[in-house]
Amino acid sequence: MTQPALSAADDVVLRVQDLQVSARSDQGLIPLVEGLSFDLRRGETLAIAGESGSGKSITSLAVMGLLPAPAVRVTGGSIRLGGTELTRLPEKKLQSLRGARISMIFQEPMTALNPVMSIGRQLTEAIRAHDPVPMREARARALAALQAVRLSQPERRLEQFPHELSGGMRQRVMIAMAIALRPDVLIADEPTTALDVTVQREVLDLIRDLQRDLGTAVILITHDMGVVAEMADRVIVMKKGRVVETALTPELFEAPREAYTRELLAAVPRIGGGPARPDLPATPERLVSFQDVSVRFPIRAGLLGRVAARVHAVEHVSVEIFKGETLSLVGESGCGKSTMARALVGLVPHEGRIEVAGTALSELDSTGRKALRRDLQIVFQDPMAALDARMTVGELIREPLVIHGIGTPDAQRARVRDLLDRVGLPASAMGRYPHQFSGGQRQRICIARALALKPKLIVCDESVAALDVSIQARVLDLLRDLQREMGMSFLFISHDMAVVENVSDRVAVMYLGQIVEMGSRAQLFGNPQHPYTQRLLAAVPVPDPRRPREALARLAGEIPSPVWPLGQGPDRVQLQDIGGGHLVAR
């Protein structure tokens, strides 16, 4: 794959020439994609990379003929699949091509699958829509497709519904559906963005193997340069609807020609690429301590709503956070890392003892709890959801001051201006509403809001996960500067090992509600001991196409469920100090 077999020019399956896609608006046509040309050859993987708004998804929709017409449509250029011009093809003909000759995998497999139809019915229906074979044969083909995507127990999966499968399994079903008819071109639009990093690795491996076996040409749409480096033969970098650079993958990573490509590559967080962090005092002051903390959610069943089972989200976790440090919690979805954060800020009830500056949360009365809010603040993942859309930015940032009765209205407004300035937004932002800002700016608003009370600890719950890499890098810089200036601690929650490596002093790895390994950044990244930590690190896509990829040992099955019947629970993990405070589960 990385050895480009691109000699024969007649191998071209898809040829896009000077494509222009525009959106209709009050100001006339606004171009979303301009002057895009590329050839896609059989068996090749072409990556279209770019940040949000670059037009990469619009391109894939244009090729599929799925643009939301009449608002958005192709206004120039041509898309030829084999000998067929797609831009002028009537909808009926396009329908017969979609799925059969071009198919697509979407980012979010849950929304792309029909929730009320069994997997088997969805697959056979897709097959029979293009190829009117008898039911029995369609079913056999569906089964073969599920086997091809390496789903365990494929016969059983045919009878199951989408909600019964995990995210990775659903994405595999989507891939099975896409390849069932052996298309010439497979478009994968951010196929692994919604998946955990170890699952991502498995899905990427799968797409690569299938491509080798079937000779399908793949267009991979992604924002993740690590994924590009691992998968693509050639790359098109796009920005604001225009092509910035086209190159073979190794060339692009080694000698990017354009400034924007260099910026994009520089912004990608790399393990080992983070700046050195200031040393903490030898005997740091303890700020927060979790002592044997558990969080369990009841699952009620039956007529009377009796508790039938419990979700053991967090199990007997003990962690300390010191003054001025950044502690990161890493793990995959469902491991309980966000639940820990929510327990700390009092959004979910907990068992055990959480102490903040020497006082246990459970011993506080309502005034004490309110006072504690000034010390603990949280920044959520999705800033649009975390801001009240009906309030102006000025009101939103001022609100914490109003709630705690800090200062006169004039002093509060002055403070809002200072805070906006501190996070890099103009004072004119005060009168505007959250929807008038971009994602990165909105996250800055959330940070300003958290800063308003001068907290001692800020919890960042996947706070940069939804941002583009260049914006992510700038928000991380801001957090670092703030920490240096004000000396607050961070509890940084993330699934992204590279980001964690860049920001943390200490790291704790969580698996199924328990901490399996904990230590300083150097200990954990330099000498990972627990197999799960090693697995997480090995799964991270590395933005270096020359680096040899070690095949990741496949998990025997899915991650076990954290749901236990009453009176039962997971075995408690015993942590052992292997030297210098590096704790590893035995």
Added chain:
Amino acid sequence: MSVAAPTSPEPGTQPGPQPDPQQAGPISAAPSVLRRLLSRKLALFGLFIILICVGGAVFARWLAPFDPAEQFFDGLTIEGSPMPPGPVYWFGTDLLGRDLLSRLLYGAQTSLIIGIVANGAALLIGTLVGVTAGYFRGLIGAGLMRFTDLMMAFPALLLAICLAAIFQPSLWIVAMVIACVNWVQTARVVYTQTSSLAERDFIAAEKTLGAGHGRILFRHILPHLMPTLIVWGTLGISTTVLLEATLSFLGVGVQPPTPSWGNIIFENQTWFQAAPWLVFIPGAVILLLALAFNLVGDALRDILDPTQQGRD
């Protein structure tokens, strides 16, 4: 994720009305809301109709050409049927020879009180119940919602008749009875919306800031319920006016000879074939009033929603 909303310009550069940053707060925005309401043609039309109706009700004593209860000898034809609209009786006369225009003007008093007071009270009760149940959940929530379900399952008309029979029928009692019957749908809708709002991140964010229940409910949840409340409020006007008419017809509503728009229709419905104006005119008036409130409500909903700004 990267499909930028094609029709909206680049975020952050969106042109929008930029209120003075010094004035943050909904109260200072009130004059501008009125100004923007008046700048919309349809809303202006709605306001105009509402003003006519209110004016007609308040000044009925001076505006009405006749006594609404007086049965005129020349108000009926020789055969004893009602007079069609003409130069003396502009809107014609009813089956007892009373002037329809005068009855409509006096009836506006009753119907507006029912449509605004009873409907407003129903909306208020429904919102209180729905918000409390949706936000606090637990035993209070479950209890309130089961009670709402019970009220929903119970035939509303039967309940209204029982209530009206217990109390001495009067306009205010009828309004109260209607409020007691009509709040359930609002409560149900508000409950669902509140419980989904309460799970959203921005409410969690408020809690972590230390905001009390009152602040979260009044500053953050209620504003998000406004669009729903406005729609239910305007829809409720015609429903309550007609419910009052039903009660009057059954003898437990406003007592004759006091006119209301609803009982004018019910009294005269037997004459529908011979004298259609007796049903059409009051029906059209009810429709017009409901439409007017709808237009104003729609405009208000858009104006109060900051995410709609610049998309008039």
